[in-house]
Amino acid sequence: MAQTISFLLVLSLVTFSPLCFFGMANGASPLYPQFYDHSCPKALEIVKSVVAKAVAKEARMAASLLRLHFHDCFVKGCDASLLLDSSGTITSEKRSNPNRNSARGFEVLDAIKSALEKECPHTVSCADILALAARDSTVLTGGPSWEVPLGRRDSKGASLSGSNRNIPAPNNTFQTILTKFKLQKLDIVDLVALSGSHTIGNARCTSFRQRLYNQSGNGQPDFSLDQSYAAQLRTRCPRSGGDQNLFFLDFVSPTKFDNNYYKNILASKGLLSSDQVLFTKSEASMELVKKYAANSKLFFEQFAKSMVKMGNISPLTGSKGEIRKNCRKINT
Structure with missing residues (x-):
């Protein structure tokens, strides 16, 4: 992501x-x-x-x-x-x-x-x-x-x-993203809650350019993106070049972990296609987006639960694996 x-x-x-x-x-x-x-x-x-x-x-x-x-x-x-x-x-x-x-x-x-x-x-x-x-x-x-x-x-x-x-990739379909989560024993609630980590951080122009110019391969932009917001994004994300230019994933409060990410999606201002599809491609995920946008306490509680669940994906324990002395290389 x-x-x-x-x-x-x-x-x-x-x-x-x-x-x-x-x-x-x-x-x-x-x-x-x-x-x-x-x-x-x-x-x-x-x-x-x-x-x-x-x-x-x-x-x-x-x-x-x-x-x-x-x-x-x-x-x-x-x-x-x-x-x-x-x-x-x-x-x-x-x-x-x-x-x-x-x-x-x-x-x-x-x-x-x-x-x-x-x-x-x-x-x-x-x-x-x-x-x-x-x-x-x-x-x-x-x-x-x-x-x-x-x-x-x-x-x-x-x-x-x-x-x-x-x-999951920024341009994956909703179903593809959900399938990738399910393969890790994570469900749609985990998907929507963990996507909320996009309340902080940046994305590169190359991660969402197709939404601005050629969403479906027909030379048309993604009309599920607010068009005034899209016009603003185009000023620093041209058709070619500027691949590494950075944009806030949550332009309202980019360095604060809060629920504005979901409010942005409700306003059709989710930066990535993978953000906006949570609202446009599934009724179940749309309802979760609405709930988290309305109730930051609920979002925080679920985010914490889902992070623990994600952290429990196939860990090596006991005598499996090793304790690396240097995280970049295996022990000799």
Whole structure:
């Protein structure tokens, strides 16, 4: 999904007891929020501190970190495969269409990992760092908080083809996007709630150009896009050139995590085709968009629930995978 966020899901109000576990359907070891309480008690504090500095330096970084967690989990599960650079037998997922020229924030994760290795060597996984950074980025920009189930381990491989195949694209049809979510055991409620991460961040001109000039291959713009807004977008997103020009996904409050994203969609001002189809192509998703536009508390609660659910996609636990010393490469 496009930068948020390509990219783009009552937990914020719930208090978990120390014995609260999040089991997985496949019977693997459960993830739970207290995983590092004894092995690395300062882990969560360290992640939050580094993320806070990065977001203070550049507000856009919150969306970038949130998006990395999403793009990681949709390929092989939440295993930090996205963070691996190309080397030896590994072809990096960073080269895939959804990530090339847009996935960013890797140096922030390097800084977090470096700090954690000093504090408690070989203990905290890169996959858990991604999950925590996504939560902290949400909170720092005004969004909901939730307890992050922990205990993921890192993969020893990547999947370029999986990254190209599994991650929803800005120009996918509604049905294609929903199918990609269902393949991850996420439903239409998760789809609409997680798309709300587009309340922060940017998208490149190349991600929505077809809406401005040639939506259906007939040389006509997308008429589901407010035409005065479209005219404004055309000034910096020409027919050719300017591919990397950045635009706010939510032009009303671009650095604040709120429900204006849904209000924009109601006004036909969702930037990406994948945003606007939530209102135009499905009655069920249209009703959810209306609900979240009217009630930010409801959106926040569901976003927190859906983020926990997404973070539970096929994690490696127990003796599977490894704890990488460097998030960019497997241990030697």
